[in-house]
Each structure stands twice: as structure tokens, then as C-alpha cells.
Amino acid sequence: MLINVITPEIQELINSHDWKSLKEVLPGLEPVDTSDLIRSVSSTEDRVIIFRLLPRDLAADVFSEMDWDLQEDILSGMNNTQIRQILTELEPDDRTRFFEECPSEVTRKLIEFLPVDERKKTLELLGYPEYSVGRLMTPNYVAIKKNWTIKRSMEHIRKIGKNVENFDIVYVIDNQWKLLDAIELRSLILSDDDALVESIMDNTYVSLSAFEDQEKAVHYFEHYGLPILPVVDSEGVLLGSITFDDILEIAKEEATEDFHKTASVSPLETPYMQTKVLDFFKKRVGWLVALIFVNIISGFAMAHFEELIQAVTALVFFIPLIIDSGGNAGSQSSAMIIRAFATGEVHLKQWWEVVLKDLFVSMMLGLTMGLAVSLVGVYRGGFLMGISVALSMAAVVVTGSLLGTILPFILRVFKLDPATASSPLITSMADILGVIFFFSISQALIGL
Amino acid sequence: MLINVITPEIQELINSHDWKSLKEVLPGLEPVDTSDLIRSVSSTEDRVIIFRLLPRDLAADVFSEMDWDLQEDILSGMNNTQIRQILTELEPDDRTRFFEECPSEVTRKLIEFLPVDERKKTLELLGYPEYSVGRLMTPNYVAIKKNWTIKRSMEHIRKIGKNVENFDIVYVIDNQWKLLDAIELRSLILSDDDALVESIMDNTYVSLSAFEDQEKAVHYFEHYGLPILPVVDSEGVLLGSITFDDILEIAKEEATEDFHKTASVSPLETPYMQTKVLDFFKKRVGWLVALIFVNIISGFAMAHFEELIQAVTALVFFIPLIIDSGGNAGSQSSAMIIRAFATGEVHLKQWWEVVLKDLFVSMMLGLTMGLAVSLVGVYRGGFLMGISVALSMAAVVVTGSLLGTILPFILRVFKLDPATASSPLITSMADILGVIFFFSISQALIGL
Numbered sequence: 073m074l075i076n077v078i079t080p081e082i083q084e085l086i087n088s089h090d091w092k093s094l095k096e097v098l099p100g101l102e103p104v105d106t107s108d109l110i111r112s113v114s115s116t117e118d119r120v121i122i123f124r125l126l127p128r129d130l131a132a133d134v135f136s137e138m139d140w141d142l143q144e145d146i147l148s149g150m151n152n153t154q155i156r157q158i159l160t161e162l163e164p165d166d167r168t169r170f171f172e173e174c175p176s177e178v179t180r181k182l183i184e185f186l187p188v189d190e191r192k193k194t195l196e197l198l199g200y201p202e203y204s205v206g207r208l209m210t211p212n213y214v215a216i217k218k219n220w221t222i223k224r225s226m227e228h229i230r231k232i233g234k235n236v237e238n239f240d241i242v243y244v245i246d247n248q249w250k251l252l253d254a255i256e257l258r259s260l261i262l263s264d265d266d267a268l269v270e271s272i273m274d275n276t277y278v279s280l281s282a283f284e285d286q287e288k289a290v291h292y293f294e295h296y297g298l299p300i301l302p303v304v305d306s307e308g309v310l311l312g313s314i315t316f317d318d319i320l321e322i323a324k325e326e327a328t329e330d331f332h333k334t335a336s337v338s339p340l341e342t343p344y345m346q347t348k349v350l351d352f353f354k355k356r357v358g359w360l361v362a363l364i365f366v367n368i369i370s371g372f373a374m375a376h377f378e379e380l381i382q383a384v385t386a387l388v389f390f391i392p393l394i395i396d397s398g399g400n401a402g403s404q405s406s407a408m409i410i411r412a413f414a415t416g417e418v419h420l421k422q423w424w425e426v427v428l429k430d431l432f433v434s435m436m437l438g439l440t441m442g443l444a445v446s447l448v449g450v451y452r453g454g455f456l457m458g459i460s461v462a463l464s465m466a467a468v469v470v471t472g473s474l475l476g477t478i479l480p481f482i483l484r485v486f487k488l489d490p491a492t493a494s495s496p497l498i499t500s501m502a503d504i505l506g507v508i509f510f511f512s513i514s515q516a517l518i519g520l
Numbered sequence: 521m522l523i524n525v526i527t528p529e530i531q532e533l534i535n536s537h538d539w540k541s542l543k544e545v546l547p548g549l550e551p552v553d554t555s556d557l558i559r560s561v562s563s564t565e566d567r568v569i570i571f572r573l574l575p576r577d578l579a580a581d582v583f584s585e586m587d588w589d590l591q592e593d594i595l596s597g598m599n600n601t602q603i604r605q606i607l608t609e610l611e612p613d614d615r616t617r618f619f620e621e622c623p624s625e626v627t628r629k630l631i632e633f634l635p636v637d638e639r640k641k642t643l644e645l646l647g648y649p650e651y652s653v654g655r656l657m658t659p660n661y662v663a664i665k666k667n668w669t670i671k672r673s674m675e676h677i678r679k680i681g682k683n684v685e686n687f688d689i690v691y692v693i694d695n696q697w698k699l700l701d702a703i704e705l706r707s708l709i710l711s712d713d714d715a716l717v718e719s720i721m722d723n724t725y726v727s728l729s730a731f732e733d734q735e736k737a738v739h740y741f742e743h744y745g746l747p748i749l750p751v752v753d754s755e756g757v758l759l760g761s762i763t764f765d766d767i768l769e770i771a772k773e774e775a776t777e778d779f780h781k782t783a784s785v786s787p788l789e790t791p792y793m794q795t796k797v798l799d800f801f802k803k804r805v806g807w808l809v810a811l812i813f814v815n816i817i818s819g820f821a822m823a824h825f826e827e828l829i830q831a832v833t834a835l836v837f838f839i840p841l842i843i844d845s846g847g848n849a850g851s852q853s854s855a856m857i858i859r860a861f862a863t864g865e866v867h868l869k870q871w872w873e874v875v876l877k878d879l880f881v882s883m884m885l886g887l888t889m890g891l892a893v894s895l896v897g898v899y900r901g902g903f904l905m906g907i908s909v910a911l912s913m914a915a916v917v918v919t920g921s922l923l924g925t926i927l928p929f930i931l932r933v934f935k936l937d938p939a940t941a942s943s944p945l946i947t948s949m950a951d952i953l954g955v956i957f958f959f960s961i962s963q964a965l966i967g968l
Contacts, residue, residue: 099722099724100722100723100724101724102724102726102744104743104744104745226709229709230709230710233706233709233710234710238706239706240688240705240706240747257688257705257706257709258681258686258687258688258705261674261677261678261681261705261709262678262681262682274547274548275548276547276548276549276550278550293768294768294769294772295552296550296552297552297764297765297768297769298765299688299747299764299765316745316747316764316768317745317746317747319768320741320742320745320764320767320768320771321742321745323768323771323772324742324771324863327775327779327859328859328863330779331775331778331779331782331855331856331858331859332855332856332859334779334782334783334855334943335782335851335852335854335855335856335943336848336851336852337852337855337856340856343860343865344856344857344860344865344866344874345860345865345866345870345873345874349877349880349881349884352877352878352881353881353884353885356849356852356881356885357884357885357888359848359852360845360848360849360852360885360888360889360917361888361889361892363844363845363848364841364845364889364892364893367840367841367844367845368841368896370840370841370844371836371837371838371839371840371841372837374836374837374839374840375834375836375837377836378833378834378836381829381833381836382830382833385826385829385830386823386826388819388822388823388825388826388829388836389819389820389822389823390819391819391822391839392815392818392819392822392843392948392951392955393812393815393816393818393819395840396811396815396818396944396947396948396951397808397811397812397815399944399947400784400807400808400811400944400947400948401804401808403783403784403943403944404783404784404785404804404807404808404944406783407779407780407782407783407785408779408780408783408785408788408792409792410779411775411776411779411780412791412792412793415772415776415791417791417792417793418792418793422793425793426792426793429797429800430800432797433797433800433801433804436797436801436805437801437804437805437808440805440808440809441808441809441812444809444812445812448816469808495782495783495851495943495944495947496844496847496848496851496852496943499844499847499848499943499947500840500844500848503840503844507840
């Protein structure tokens with residue numbers, strides 16, 4: 073089975089509108105591949121026809137794999153009864169994801185379509201703050217008691233398991249519904265029928281609070297490598313669980329977002345190949361124009377030294393070298409800190425340790441870079457030029473690097489995204505420093 | 521349970537060498553937290569003592585959570601019998617990860633410690649190429665036949681499950697051991713005892729080949745959202761399986777590596793806070809010095825126009841603006857392409873479509889940027905300066921952006937890492953273009 077599942081044969085079935093044969097093929101595909109297949113068809117009418125070829129239970133799985141724009145497109149081609157059916161069949165967490173994207177008046181209308189108990193669940197999940205663990209949660213799970221036997225537990229699982237998306241992990245709760253332990257279904261199966269649940273409990277489990285940030289959930293999954301984590305309220309009462317597939321998706325999206333941000337691109341909301349020219353333009357133009365203003369400050373700094381440049385034109389040779397090196401060192405620092413924040417390797421309170429370390433590193437780098445370019449300086453403009461270039465290089469590498477380290481911390485203090493300290497921003501800011509250092513030092517050493 | 525599990529109480533037990541109390545606490549921690557705890561202790565002696573407080577089965581779990589330097593440190597404090605015990609208890613995939621890092625003479629020696637069958641397994645896994653799916657695989661799994669009843673299958677699972685790390689997914693194979701289907705343990709449990717395995721098969725499954733790249737495994741897990749994937753050989757014969765926890769780890773490491781590379785930092789091998797000053801220096805200095813050479817080319821370009829600069833000093837004001845904007849546009853493009861390659865959103869053969877799209881986007885950006893700075897140009901140096909600045913800006917934004925888009929493709933064609941097209945590299949290369957465009961256009965329009 074390939075990720076690119078749209079084989080010429082399947083394509084041919086679609087082109088020739090051979091729905092009967094397609095209907096036989098579709099159940100053999102993974103839901104996410106069927107979703108990709110439907111997206112590849114351009115007319116809404118055909119998309120709806122293909123979707124309606126799916127058996128009912130598979131349809132909900134396929135629907136939940138779709139991006140919101142495709143979901144909307146499919147629903148737009150269906151009648152109320154069909155819409156009601158799909159929404160009711162969706163797993164609660166997939167339903168939350170769908171409603172999150174809907175305009176609020178649409179949500180209000182569609183939520184009325186749900187049976188009372190599903191409606192209650194949905195409203196409760198949507199009640200959690202955006203980007204919180206609660207929004208990812210599914211409230212369906214299997215819970216057992218510690219004084220039950222394995223046999224009784226298995227009977228319970230067989231009874232209610234059909235309505236639970238995933239019960240590879242079963243929860244042990246007390247009478248107040250407080251979480252006591254998380255047990256692998258595997259362990260239950262390997263235990264004796266007459267043994268008590270208690271006998272296989274180890275009383276260690278990892279849980280998340282429903283109000284915590286989704287980023288924390290990603291860290292927990294990565295740290296503990298567990299496929300499912302229970303979600304509890306502030307009292308430790310079990311509310312639901314989160315599965316790793318949602319987490320993989322979020323981890324990937326967050327990394328992409330940070331990637332784009334550190335290059336001064338507002339995060340794309342669609343995969344690269346599906347992003348339109350105008351959207352690319354919109355996501356890029358803001359920062360490019362904003363950085364003009366930072367560069368104009370460098371321009372003024374340059375203009376300030378016009379007379380010096382006229383007197384010692386040899387200086388212009390070194391401008392790209394000096395100003396770029398500061399930006400390069402700064403880009404390195406900021407990228408490392410931004411990523412370390414994202415993976416949870418560095419915390420705000422460690423700022424002092426981090427800055428001190430970067431100071432040492434950047435001084436070593438500055439020294440190396442200064443020495444490397446001093447010879448170029450001597451060669452192009454004599455001894456004093458060599459010293460001037462070396463000193464400026466050292467100064468701009470150290471300050472550029474520190475700028476790249478400190479700015480993400482400052483952004484974080486103000487609850488802004490550290491990834492805003494993008495490579496282009498740091499480079500443009502370091503340019504100002506580079507210009508000022510180089511010309512001031514040269515003026516002092518070489519003079520007019 | 522917190523990720524930062526080293527509470528003052530536990531710290532106190534370690535400080536006071538109260539090993540007896542610590543021994544009671546340790547089994548209540550998750551293995552990865554115990555591994556962190558052991559790392560936090562500085563003396564090898566104490567590390568070994570704490571490690572030896574662990575019950576035997578837990579010890580292997582904790583050991584497999586450790587980074588290699590810590591594993592090495594622990595083994596250095598143990599005798600041969602103890603080493604033999606740990607290595608034998610390790611899961612095959614964790615053992616592969618350990619031996620991968622060992623110097624080959626150490627591997628040769630330690631592998632002799634293993635019982636014959638475990639030794640065979642280990643050698644086989646180490647036989648797969650580095651960074652291949654085979655290296656992540658565990659050859660222990662549960663396989664059943666399609667003509668078995670559920671009852672017989674469950675009996676089989678109970679018999680061999682104890683030696684299998686994870687059997688949340690059970691495989692159906694034919695008599696030639698070829699993979700026919702992957703079935704959730706959950707489905708088996710919810711089925712009637714007398715039903716045949718065949719009756720719950722859907723004959724759709726996703727599998728990986730042992731020789732494929734680990735990156736592909738990451739894409740498969742992200743795309744399909746499955747917790748475990750089977751690994752087969754070229755004939756479709758089942759070899760083993762991969763679990764998502766290894767994949768989460770690899771996905772995170774790969775994203776970090778790309779993050780560092782796009783900022784011209786050689787990937788750090790240790791978490792940020794554990795990386796030493798000298799290592800930071802080593803990872804950063806190479807590219808910084810290498811980029812000096814690219815910047816010197818810009819310097820020569822600048823020097824070529826010395827006379828023009830002397831005649832029209834007002835030009836210097838625009839140098840940072842023009843050269844930075846090309847670099848910024850290029851950084852945006854390269855970051856987006858690098859990430860799209862990494863997530864599998866863009867493939868090499870789509871280069872034409874991507875370049876064409878970027879051409880349109882960058883022309884729109886160039887136009888906007890040109891217009892934005894034309895007024896600044898007119899204001900600082902008159903009408904011709906305005907035109908010169910606007911044209912140079914448009915040209916450098918378009919070429920910078922295309923450079924950022926095309927370079928990752930070229931690297932990929934030559935089987936090099938596209939992430940080498942880092943922000944600093946693109947910026948430095950775009951500088952050369954910026955200098956040449958700006959001064960050539962100015963010379964033509966404004967003259968000497």
C-alpha cells in the first residue's frame with residue numbers, strides 16, 4: 073500500500089464515472105487515502121458521489137481525516153438527514169475538530185442535529201479553551217475497579233468496548249471516579265481470570281489536565297512514549313483520554329509553524345502544493361515590508377558615515393562581511409533557542425545560564441572570526457584596517473549572537489511566540505549593530 | 521506525575537545516600553524519569569548504585585531510555601555478569617540502538633555475552649543499513665492464521681504474548697509467513713470465541729519494507745496515525761514491527777536537525793542544556809567561517825563600484841535595504857521548501873510547478889517591495905534614484921526568492937540535505953546579487 077494511492081486504475085474509474093466498480097475498491101483503502109482521493113477530484117458533485125459510495129461506518133472515518141475545507145464542501149452537497157447521520161457517527165474528538173473550524177452560527181445550527189447525549193458531549197468539549205488538552209480529548213473510555221476480577225473486567229470491556237474508539241489502555245478508578253491507574257489491555261489478557269485488577273496495578277501513571285496547553289501534551293507523549301494518555305480535572309477525576317495520532321499531527325504542525333516563523337513567513341494553513349499564489353504572497357509580504365523599516369535604520373547609520381566612506385572607500389569591501397556575520401551568528405543562536413523552547417529542553421527561568429553560555433561561545437566565535445578576517449583587512453587596507461576589521465567582526469559576532477539568544481527569551485516573557493525572533497529579523501537588527509561598530513571603530517582607528 | 525520528577529524529597533534521599541528508601545520509591549517512577557534522575561547524579565559510582573536498586577525487569581526499561589553516554593557510564597561500573605544480564609533483558613530494538621552507538625570492537629565483545637538466539641537477532645538487525653527501517657524494528661510479534669478461531673488465537677496470544685513488547689496489533693500470516701492483514705487486539709476481544717479470524721479481516725493494512733529510509737517510516741506514521749506498523753521483506757514476508765514511540769523520537773530529532781541546519785548550525789547531538797560551550801563552538805564555527813568566503817565575493821562586487829560610491833555617496837543608504845531584502849525573501853522560500861521536503865508535501869519531480877509558483881509569488885512581492893521603497897529612493901536621492909532603488913529591489917527579491925526555492929531542489933538532486941540551503945547561506949548569496957544589481961542599475965541610470 074502506497075501513500076500515493078491514486079493509481080491509474082482508480083483514476084480511470086473516477087474519470088469514467090464507473091461508480092459501481094469504485095464502490096468495491098474504496099473499502100480496501102485506508103480512510104486517510106480515501107480522503108486524499110476525494111480531494112483529488114475537482115467537482116463537488118463527484119466528491120459527494122464518491123463519499124456516498126462508502127459504507128456508513130467507514131464514511132465517518134474518512135470524513136474525520138479530511139481538512140475542514142473539504143469537509144465543508146462535502147456537507148454542502150448533502151441533505152439534512154445525511155448531514156445528521158455523518159455528524160452523529162463521528163468520534164467526539166473528531167467532531168470537536170470539525171466544529172472548531174465552523175463559523176459559530178453554523179456550529180449552532182449543526183449541533184442541533186445531534187442526539188441529546190452526543191450534543192451534550194460536544195458542547196462540553198467545545199467549552200475547553202482553544203489549544204487546550206480538553207479540545208483533543210475523547211470522553212469515551214473503558215474504566216474498571218480495582219476490586220474487580222480480570223474476568224469481570226473483560227466482560228465489562230466486551231460490553232462497552234464497541235462504543236470506545238481505543239481501549240488499548242484501560243483505566244482503574246475509585247468510587248468517586250478518581251483515576252488510580254492506567255493498565256494496558258495486554259496485561260489484562262495475560263493475567264489469570266480470577267486475579268484481582270489490584271494485583272496487576274503498579275499505581276504509576278502519567279496524566280494530563282484538561283486545561284493544560286496542547287504543547288504540554290506533545291511533550292508528555294514524546295517524553296513518555298505512550299500511545300494514549302488519560303485526561304483528568306483538577307481533582308484527579310478521569311474525564312477522557314488523548315490518543316497519539318492527534319499528537320503526531322499537532323507536533324508536525326507546530327514544527328512546521330515554527331519553521332515558517334523563523335524565516336519570517338506567517339504559518340501556511342494548507343500543505344505547500346495546495347497553497348495558492350495569493351496566499352503565499354499574503355503570508356510573506358507582511359514581514360518583508362516590516363523589515364524595510366529596520367533596514368532603513370541601518371541606512372541612516374550608513375549615511376551617517378558618508379564622509380568617512382568617501383575618504384576611505386576601501387571600507388566598502390568589508391560591509392557585507394561584517395554585517396552578515398553578525399546576522400549569521402544571531403540566526404544560529406535564535407534558531408537553537410527557539411527549537412529548545414519548543415521541545416521543552418530550555419525553560420524561561422534558565423535564561424541566565426543560557427545567556428552566560430552563549431556569551432562564552434560567541435566570544436570564542438568572535439575571536440576566531442576576527443582573526444580570520446584580520447589578514448584580509450591588512451591585505452586590503454593596511455595594518456590599521458586589519459585591526460579595525462577584526463575588532464568590528466568580534467564585536468558584531470558577540471552582540472549578534474547575544475541578540476539571537478536574548479530576543480526569544482524577551483518574547484517569551486511577554487507571552488509572545490519566541491519563533492518571532494526570525495532569522496531575517498535578527499539579521500536586519502544585527503546589521504544596524506554591524507554598521508555602527510565597523511564605522512565607529514574605523515573612524516577612531518583610521519580617522520578622516 | 522511531572523516531567524521534572526526530581527523532587528526535593530528524592531534529591532534528599534540521594535544526597536544522604538539513603539539507598540534503602542530510594543529503592544522503595546524508584547519502582548513508582550516511569551522508566552524515562554528514572555533515567556533522567558540517574559543522569560542528574562554526577563558520580564558514576566552513585567549512578568551505578570541507583571541503577572542497581574531497580575528490580576531486574578525495570579532495569580532494562582530504564583537502561584533503554586538512556587542516552588548512549590549514560591548507558592556507557594553505567595556499564596563501565598558493572599561486572600561482566602551484570603552487563604550480560606542487562607543486555608539479555610533489553611528488547612531487540614533497544615539493543616540495536618545501543619550497539620549502533622558502540623565502537624565496533626566493543627560491539628564485537630559485548631555481543632558474545634548474549635545467548636545464541638538473542639545474538640542472532642541482534643546481528644540480523646544490525647545487518648540492516650543505518651537509518652533504515654530495519655534498524656528500528658523489533659522482530660518479536662504475535663502472528664495468527666486466518667483459519668484459526670478467535671478462541672485459538674487468544675490462547676496463542678496468551679502463550680507467546682509474555683515475550684512480545686507490544687501486541688496491540690496482531691498479524692495474520694499465511695503458511696509462507698506472508699503478511700495478510702493487521703488486526704487490532706481490541707477487535708479480537710470484541711469478537712465471538714467461535715468466529716474465524718478470517719471473519720474479522722478487512723485485508724487492508726499498511727506496511728513498510730525493512731530497507732526503506734526511516735524518514736519514510738515517519739511519514740507513514742504521521743499519514744496513517746497508526747501506533748504500530750508491520751515490516752516486511754521484498755516478498756511481503758513479515759519480519760517484525762515498528763512502534764510509534766521510536767517514531768516520535770525520530771520525528772522530533774529530524775525536525776531539530778533541520779531547524780539547526782537551516783540556521784547553519786551543525787546538528788547538536790545533545791539536548792541544549794547538556795551541550796558544552798566547546799561543542800556549541802564546534803557546531804557553529806564551520807559555517808560562520810565558510811560564509812566569510814561568500815561574503816568576500818560581495819566585498820569584491822562592492823569594491824568594483826568604489827568610484828560610483830565615491831561619486832554618489834547617497835547610494836550607501838540603500839545598501840542594507842537592498843541586500844537584506846533579497847536574503848529575506850530567499851530565506852522565506854528555502855525554509856518553506858525544506859520543510860515541505862521533510863514532511864513529504866513536495867517531491868523532487870514537482871520542481872517545475874514549485875519554481876513557477878515561486879516566480880509568480882516573488883514577482884508580486886518584488887513589485888510591492890519596489891513600490892514601497894521607490895518613495896524612499898526619490899526622497900533621499902531624486903527621481904532616478906527612486907527608479908534605481910525600486911528596480912534593484914524588485915530584481916533582488918525575485919532572484920533571492922528563486923535562489924531559495926531552487927537551491928534545496930539542486931541539493932536534493934545531488935542526494936545532499938536540502939536543509940543545507942540555510943538562511944545564512946541564502947542571505948550571503950543573495951547579497952552578491954543585491955550588490956551587483958543595485959550598483960549596475962544605479963550606474964546605468966545615474967551614471968558617474
